[in-house]
Amino acid sequence: MAVFMMVLGLFFLVICSCTALLRWNEVRYRKKGLPRGTMGWPIFGETTEFLRQGPNFMKNRRGRYGSFFKSHILGCPTIVSMDPELNRYILMNEAKGLVPGYPQSMLDILGKCNIAAVHGSTHKHMRGALLALISPTMIRDQLLPKIDDFMRTHLNSWDNRVIDIHQKTKEMALLSSLKQIAGLESSSMAQQFMPEFFKLVLGTLSLPINLPGTNYRRGLQARKNLVGMLRQLIQERRASKESHHDMLGGLIKIDDNKYKLTDDEIIDQIITIMYSGYETVSTTSMMAIKYLHDHPKVLEELRKEHLEIRGRKRLEDPIEWNDLKSLRFTRAVIVEASRLATIVNGVLRKTTEDMELNGFVIPKGWRIYVYTREINYDPFLYPDPLVFNPWRWLDKSLESQSYFFIFGGGTRMCPGKELGIAEISTFLHYFVTRYRWEEVGGDKLMRFPRVEAPNGLHVRVSSC
Numbered sequence: 001m002a003v004f005m006m007v008l009g010l011f012f013l014v015i016c017s018c019t020a021l022l023r024w025n026e027v028r029y030r031k032k033g034l035p036r037g038t039m040g041w042p043i044f045g046e047t048t049e050f051l052r053q054g055p056n057f058m059k060n061r062r063g064r065y066g067s068f069f070k071s072h073i074l075g076c077p078t079i080v081s082m083d084p085e086l087n088r089y090i091l092m093n094e095a096k097g098l099v100p101g102y103p104q105s106m107l108d109i110l111g112k113c114n115i116a117a118v119h120g121s122t123h124k125h126m127r128g129a130l131l132a133l134i135s136p137t138m139i140r141d142q143l144l145p146k147i148d149d150f151m152r153t154h155l156n157s158w159d160n161r162v163i164d165i166h167q168k169t170k171e172m173a174l175l176s177s178l179k180q181i182a183g184l185e186s187s188s189m190a191q192q193f194m195p196e197f198f199k200l201v202l203g204t205l206s207l208p209i210n211l212p213g214t215n216y217r218r219g220l221q222a223r224k225n226l227v228g229m230l231r232q233l234i235q236e237r238r239a240s241k242e243s244h245h246d247m248l249g250g251l252i253k254i255d256d257n258k259y260k261l262t263d264d265e266i267i268d269q270i271i272t273i274m275y276s277g278y279e280t281v282s283t284t285s286m287m288a289i290k291y292l293h294d295h296p297k298v299l300e301e302l303r304k305e306h307l308e309i310r311g312r313k314r315l316e317d318p319i320e321w322n323d324l325k326s327l328r329f330t331r332a333v334i335v336e337a338s339r340l341a342t343i344v345n346g347v348l349r350k351t352t353e354d355m356e357l358n359g360f361v362i363p364k365g366w367r368i369y370v371y372t373r374e375i376n377y378d379p380f381l382y383p384d385p386l387v388f389n390p391w392r393w394l395d396k397s398l399e400s401q402s403y404f405f406i407f408g409g410g411t412r413m414c415p416g417k418e419l420g421i422a423e424i425s426t427f428l429h430y431f432v433t434r435y436r437w438e439e440v441g442g443d444k445l446m447r448f449p450r451v452e453a454p455n456g457l458h459v460r461v462s463s464c
């Protein structure tokens with residue numbers, strides 16, 4: 001009996017302490033003018049619920065508090081905005097103090113000149129330097145030939161093999177950008193680069209705890225190693241005096257370079273290019289392959305488009321700019337795969353001062369999660385939203401609608417959109433014109449917080 005009473009007492013003590021802690025945390029954040037919502041536990045906030053419940057966490061909160069509410073997730077007091085109009089306003093108004101609010105681990109590892117870490121005139125300068133490298137003219141004249149050359153080789157010898165598409169698209173995205181940056185895709189440097197880059201990516205997604213064995217510590221070390229390799233490469237380039245027609249060549253060209261960068265800025269710019277295009281391009285490519293496999297009619301239409309192009313060419317002829325522009329259905333497949341899989345759930349901003357937003361006063365330093373995922377499944381915007389229907393994108397005006405956030409919006413709208421689409425289109429070109437494939441089966445796909453196949457997505461490939 002005494003033991004029972006003790007357990008009961010302990011139970012009540014735990015319940016009371018938990019309630020008191022939750023209550024205290026709510027009161028702590030009860031400032032005048034904040035939107036509705038709950039803040040969860042001290043320090044941890046509602047992160048566990050958010051990660052466990054996934055998209056339902058946001059949907060439940062929206063049901064309770066409307067599409068603009070407060071929470072405490074991923075270590076910060078956060079305002080979640082799910083309203084398309086408000087989202088656009090937030091993304092358009094960086095100058096009013098709504099700057100990128102990415103986690104500290106990401107900023108530390110990607111570098112202080114990384115585009116997400118800079119604002120105002122420095123952002124303009126870094127973005128200008130980047131746009132000069134990946135403009136439509138550059139894609140046409142310099143990048144597309146490199147991408148074509150890379151994809152042909154990357155997709156060689158897949159016949160009669162079981163291929164892990166998840167792995168292959170990751171390698172594809174990284175090696176293709178290494179080729180565009182400095183022609184490194186098949187060098188020994190690429191082999192040293194790859195594992196370090198993968199550690200860097202993991203580090204950016206970790207808690208910023210700098211202890212031995214943590215992903216954060218490994219990420220910082222990987223950054224150090226990558227910076228060392230890139231610095232050496234830049235020095236070699238400068239010493240050789242040879243001109244190179246690649247991204248690094250464009251960045252270190254001194255004459256007539258309006259967007260001249262220091263070596264540290266060049267290094268962070270290169271890491272930015274690799275990082276931003278890596279997971280987005282690889283995951284979209286993997287999901288396109290997945291949806292094409294599951295929708296034979298779509299695959300048939302896509303293959304027709306690519307065979308028409310191949311029919312006009314010799315085997316060794318590359319995909320050119322005009323071919324790329326004619327791939328309307330392929331573009332639609334890529335955008336539809338991005339929509340249905342939701343490759344990017346949203347983007348993060350933070351306030352640089354107390355500011356009024358949507359009739360509320362948001363304190364300085366709070367994070368704003370511009371959460372765009374649910375827009376992708378809005379039946380009023382995309383009829384039958386859970387159906388993979390690339391035909392809906394043949395009306396190209398859909399891409400310029402104010403609720404289209406697949407590539408972000410406002411002043412930080414993705415500058416690599418067309419480059420990414422060019423890479424995925426070329427990858428699909430060589431895949432569907434050379435091969436047929438069947439899923440081996442049994443692979444798990446995770447949809448949240450990131451789209452990934454934790455044990456790979458295996459397909460059995462055979463020649464067409």
Ligand code: HEM
Pocket residue numbers: 100115116127130134272273274276277278280281284338343344347348405406407408409411412413414415416417419420421
């Ligand atoms: C095709 C897949 C891609 C998707 C879905 C995608 C998506 C996005 C999104 C949603 C943003 C907005 C981030 C924000 O507002 O904070 C963004 C920004 C950015 N993207 Fe992409 N992206 C893709 C490909 C690429 C590629 C291939 C590059 C390579 C150059 C790239 C470079 C960037 C950069 C540098 C930014 C930051 C721009 C700035 O802060 O001014 N992206 N991307």
